[in-house]
Amino acid sequence: MALEYDRLNDDTIAAAATGLAEAGIGIIRISGPDAIGIADKIIMLRQRNRDERDLFSGKKRKTLFGMPSNQIRLAYVVDPKDGRVMDEVMVSVFRHPYSYTTEDTVEINTHGGVYLMQTILELVIQNGARPAEPGEFTKRAFLGGRIDLSRAEAVMDLISAGNEFSRRTSMDELRGSVSDKVKELRKEVLYEIAFIESALDDPDNYSLDGYPHKLEEKVTRIADELKELIIYAKEGRILKEGINTVIVGKPNAGKSSLLNYLCGSERAIVTEVAGTTRDTLEEKVRIGNAILNITDTAGIRDTEDVVEKIGVERAKKAMEKADLILFLLDSSAGIEEEDRRIADLINKEISRGKRCILLLNKTDLPSKITQKQAQDLFRFPNPKPSPESSEKRINNYRSITFLTCSLKEREGLDRLKKLILEMFRAGEIMEKNEVFLSNLRQIHEAEKAEEALRLVIKSIQNGLSEDFYSIDLMNAYTFLGRIIGEAVEDDLVEEIFSRFCLGK
Amino acid sequence: MSNNNAYHIRTDVCVIGAGHAGCEAALATARLGLKTVIFTMNTDSIAMMPCNPHIGGSSKGHLVREIDALGGEMGKNIDKTFIQSKMLNKSKGPAVHSLRTQADKAAYSASMRQVLEQEPNLEIRQAEVINLLVEDKEDESGAVHPAICGVVVHTGTVYECKAAIICTGTYLNARCLVGESITETGPGGMQRSTSLRDALERLGITTRRFKTGTPARMDGRTLDYSKMTIQKGDDVVIPFSYSTDPKDVQIDQVPCYLTYTNEETHRIIRENIDRSPIYAGIIEGTGPRYCPSIEDKVVKFSEKERHQVFIEPEGLSTNEVYVDGMSSSMPDDVQQRMYRTVPGLENCVIVKNAYAIEYDCINANILKQSLETKAVDGLFCAGQFNGSSGYEEAAAQGLMAGINTALKLRGEEPLILKRSEAYIGVLIDDLVSKDNREPYRMMTSRAEYRLMLRQDNADLRLRHYGYRAGLITKEQDEYVSYKEEHIAKEIERLKNTKVGAAASTQEYLRSIGTSELKTGVSLAELLCRPEITYDMLSGIDPDRKPLEKAITEQVEIGIKYEGYIERQKKQIEQFEKLENKKIPAGIDYDDVLSLRLEARQKLKEIRPSSIGQASRMSGVTPADVAVLLVYLEKVQVPSV
Structure with missing residues (x-):
């Protein structure tokens, strides 16, 4: 429990202040001692009369530290890892104590949209903030004394409502299999800790001979199961928000036919969400349970030929943002230089975990490309799907999958749709829509738990003794507990006494 | 008065x-x-x-x-x-x-x-x-x-x-x-x-x-040690006290013996369980779970086929031995029968009964x-x-x-x-x-x-701390400072001393049973290998000055487990932030309006000295702690 409070005012938190919803505008709020510093890592203020390239090179850059309080400025969100611009935003800085939370606060007005906000929020977290708990901004406002003590009673209601809410939502979301799963994994971890502790406390009675090997197997399995939950959660998010899809291929490979086919035949939802200042256009297409956001960066109403019109550079950008790349090869034309260039780009994306389907189009015409030739374009041919674990299954799709089709004859296209649904586990996950770790905080805790378990495995492999495992096992136990909102307290001592016969 | x-x-x-x-x-x-x-x-x-x-x-x-x-x-x-x-x-x-x-x-x-x-x-x-x-x-x-x-x-x-x-x-x-x-x-x-x-x-x-309990003391001459496993002390004894000269504790040691209970022991206990004062409800006190009587062990861990029993001498001037693992509050006759089922204890003569004390x-x-x-x-x-x-x-x-x-x-x-x-x-x-x-x-x-x-x-x-209180002498305290200084220096030196992949080094590494170097590393990095000890590195560490074992032991631990120690130090930093937020003794919890009733009662009863202590109390939630923090910020509480 103590772990919860120590974070009260010493760290910086971030969350979507407007709720993650499909709306025209969404605000991401960062609050805490390092709010400005963290935001400054990812925000580039737009400066008048400056070449944009200068702006991003960091030369004579205006920082957020120099920005006056309580004003709003045009800026870009840039991923510091690769300098990629993610969104054009409006940004405000509120300095301690004149902010909602009384702490230094930065608010980023984004272009809304769940996926975009999520991506920016994740970037903020990667750069040092922690996902806020439900109601935590209000809690900080309270702790900062912004809200009068005479209203403390009312505020406490709010805070406990916040806690209650988080408990209830987490219980709602976890009701059923996932909650049971986390509890079960947690129990297994606790059992192992208790066993180690008992053996250390009473070495005459409990031997640890051969134990590390058994533990390694068990912890590996638990970590894998956790990984699966995390993947489920992330896949689930993609599904909820739509699969960002890009169609690539050289001119005349059949891109527009594919787009038209996908839009035309299944116009369950087709909306055009034009960003207010961005030159992008999204086609939303429903396939079974999944929504594809087919993004085209070519410009308004230009839905054709990414490569043709905007060149390889733009195709590259589109692919970076995508969850799914559909690559069309004209089988009647043979493999050309342009195909190779696209394939190289795809190789890079696949190594980052993207999924790609290669469509060998025009099977109605005589083929000049063998499957082998097509496969040789890629460094990551698809391994055989194995039924062992869904993690493996999902990872298998983190590579390229081949399909042959004829858009003209409408052949092989049902298989394409089925494949997309399968790749993103749409059927399975949508059914469990209510039960996976759906908020970022939970995913974050699950990831920390998994990391702690991997450290245990590392300690075992490095030949360290049992007492070292328990440090990280205990951390894993704590993080798992936070997912389902259970207190740690004296569980361990209880477990030791109930399971193991100790003492004289 | x-x-x-x-x-x-x-x-x-x-x-x-x-x-x-x-x-x-x-x-x-x-x-x-x-x-x-x-x-x-x-x-x-x-x-x-x-x-x-x-x-x-x-x-x-x-x-x-x-x-x-x-x-x-x-x-x-x-x-x-x-x-x-x-x-x-x-x-x-x-x-x-x-x-x-x-x-x-x-x-x-x-x-x-x-x-x-x-x-x-x-x-x-x-x-x-x-x-x-x-x-x-x-x-x-x-x-x-x-x-x-x-x-x-x-x-x-x-x-x-x-x-x-x-x-x-x-x-x-x-x-x-x-x-x-x-x-x-x-x-x-x-x-x-x-x-x-x-x-x-x-x-x-x-x-x-x-409540607690203790097992029987027996006349050691009536036991058959040939049926038990001997348990000896360490060859080299390390003293408990920092003031004891290790030479003075290398004495002739007395062994203990290990034996086990069995099904027959457990049967006798189960058949007479109603005669145990605990199970008969005579004892009102709460007993410790970690020190269960043999009755408790048999009832609660019925799946265990046997329990360990250690026979330990009570001293050099007595024949009495202590029967570790079999504390009991059974009546005399049951005690006698159950003890005698244990191999080596068949003819035991009890000097003092096992008993429970409240x-x-x-x-x-x-x-x-x-x-x-x-x-x-x-x-x-x-x-x-x-x-x-x-x-x-x-x-x-x-x-x-x-x-x-x-x-x-x-x-x-x-x-x-x-x-x-x-x-x-x-x-x-x-x-x-x-x-x-x-x-x-x-x-x-x-x-x-x-x-x-x-x-x-x-x-x-x-x-x-002992020195500041006055129980530790200046010399003893200065020795600790000296030790601290040399540990830090030696760790630093090992981190900064590089060894290259010279043939002589490789040969030495092979001779001490570890793999050869691929590139140059520091002595500290070498010491991180599980199979290597500080002493083993002497052959490729010509600048080494002789240091006491007490110092090199700390150096070795500090380097070998550095990653874990750093992780733990981080946890401690977090922990101490809350410990350092003190709650003044004069606080009136009735004045802290938003506390939940249960928390208020607990806080009034225990009166924790720091926010950290309050957070560990059962019945105090994170929300209560938040309320307390704000109250302390806002109100000047007399520290008494």
Whole structure:
């Protein structure tokens, strides 16, 4: 429990202040001692009369530290890892104590949209903030004394409502299999800790001979199961928000036919969400349970030929943002230089975990490309799907999958749709829509738990003794507990006494 | 003050009870310059070991080391009187290495008595304390509190004092149970004390009943050791005390023996379970789960086919042996039958029955972290009376109560060890903050930061505190500073000394059984390999200066486990932030409007000294802690 409070005012938190919803505008709020510093890592203020390239090179850059309080400025969100611009935003800085939370606060007005906000929020977290708990901004406002003590009673209601809410939502979301799963994994971890502790406390009675090997197997399995939950959660998010899809291929490979086919035949939802200042256009297409956001960066109403019109550079950008790349090869034309260039780009994306389907189009015409030739374009041919674990299954799709089709004859296209649904586990996950770790905080805790378990495995492999495992096992136990909102307290001592016969 | 006609004796400190807590407490106050009287029901029971014959063991060994580092006596005394010594968990990491010794009970007790007798400021008095005298004392804010001003013994004599430390162990209103037989005695047939409970109640201090048990003592000559496995001590004995010369502890050791219970033992127990006073409902006290009687083990762990039994000598001057693992409160006949089913014990002759003992103790939640009662100024409590169990736990509290009594009388701040600094800190914090419903035993799993709380670095952690209190000499303290400095320097040197992949180096590495280098590395990196020790690196470390083992051991641990130590230090940093947020003693929890009722009651009862302590209390939620934090920000609370 103590772990919860120590974070009260010493760290910086971030969350979507407007709720993650499909709306025209969404605000991401960062609050805490390092709010400005963290935001400054990812925000580039737009400066008048400056070449944009200068702006991003960091030369004579205006920082957020120099920005006056309580004003709003045009800026870009840039991923510091690769300098990629993610969104054009409006940004405000509120300095301690004149902010909602009384702490230094930065608010980023984004272009809304769940996926975009999520991506920016994740970037903020990667750069040092922690996902806020439900109601935590209000809690900080309270702790900062912004809200009068005479209203403390009312505020406490709010805070406990916040806690209650988080408990209830987490219980709602976890009701059923996932909650049971986390509890079960947690129990297994606790059992192992208790066993180690008992053996250390009473070495005459409990031997640890051969134990590390058994533990390694068990912890590996638990970590894998956790990984699966995390993947489920992330896949689930993609599904909820739509699969960002890009169609690539050289001119005349059949891109527009594919787009038209996908839009035309299944116009369950087709909306055009034009960003207010961005030159992008999204086609939303429903396939079974999944929504594809087919993004085209070519410009308004230009839905054709990414490569043709905007060149390889733009195709590259589109692919970076995508969850799914559909690559069309004209089988009647043979493999050309342009195909190779696209394939190289795809190789890079696949190594980052993207999924790609290669469509060998025009099977109605005589083929000049063998499957082998097509496969040789890629460094990551698809391994055989194995039924062992869904993690493996999902990872298998983190590579390229081949399909042959004829858009003209409408052949092989049902298989394409089925494949997309399968790749993103749409059927399975949508059914469990209510039960996976759906908020970022939970995913974050699950990831920390998994990391702690991997450290245990590392300690075992490095030949360290049992007492070292328990440090990280205990951390894993704590993080798992936070997912389902259970207190740690004296569980361990209880477990030791109930399971193991100790003492004289 | 009442009873003006009584004979009055003036002293500084009265210590009530001369067990392991009382001895440490009295020695501490006396050594810190206070005139001290220690009361015992019987001078023959000073530092008596009424249960098992060992000192140390997992986590308890750590406590003994810490007591020694702070200037206590237990480590020195066991070094003089042990008959077997073993470092437990040697194959494990350094944090769980733990020293356990078998004591010669009579010698231990006699030796401690001698130390007490020789202490200039200390007077031993055989008498039962029957009353506590208090007077009203005004604090700075003008509020009036009761403060201890004397104790009354059974003869009516009044000992006027400035402070008193209660260490009655298991003697207060004790009764011993063997089957249906109940005797009103303290441990080992000693006379119990009775009157203090009423005296405490008059001061608003209520007691509760705890229970513990002990196995039979047998005539060792009647056992057949050929049917058991011999258990010997270590070849090279490491002393408990930093002051003991390791040469002095390389003695001829006495072995213990291992045997097992079996189905037949368990059958006899099961068939007679209704004759056990616990299962028959005669015992009202709460017993410890970690020290189950053999009846408990058989009932609760029915799937276990056998339980270990260790036969341990009680001393060199007696034939009695202790039957570790088979404590019981079964009637005589059942005890005899069940013991005789154990291989090697077929013809055993019992000298003393196994028995259960019930006694009065307090809920330590009524104490401050300094072990002073919140209700009565100058009244301290320590040992089993506080709801703990074990000699080492008792001694640790006794020492801290003694030190804090002296600090209080000197007008200084109490010495409160943090959970991140010492097992003693964990022990006392758990006792005064948590809801303990059974006798509390130290366990390594209770210490969150045990990687830092090793038995090998107790001096580095605690010597300076001992010096500031006055129990550690300047020379001893300076040695620790010297050690610290050289450890840091040597770690630095190893990190900065690179070795290349020269042929001679490769050959040397092969010769010590490790793989060759691919590129140049530092000596520190090499030392991180599990198979390599500091000493092994000497062949490729020409600049090495001779250093004491105590220093190189720390260097090796510091380098080998650096990643883990860093992770633990981070956890400690987080933890200490909350510990350092103090709650002023003058806080009125009724004034903190938004607290939930349960939390308010708990906080009023325990009165935690820091936000950290409050956060560990059962019944206090994160929201309550948040309310408290805001309140403390907003309101100037008198610190009293």
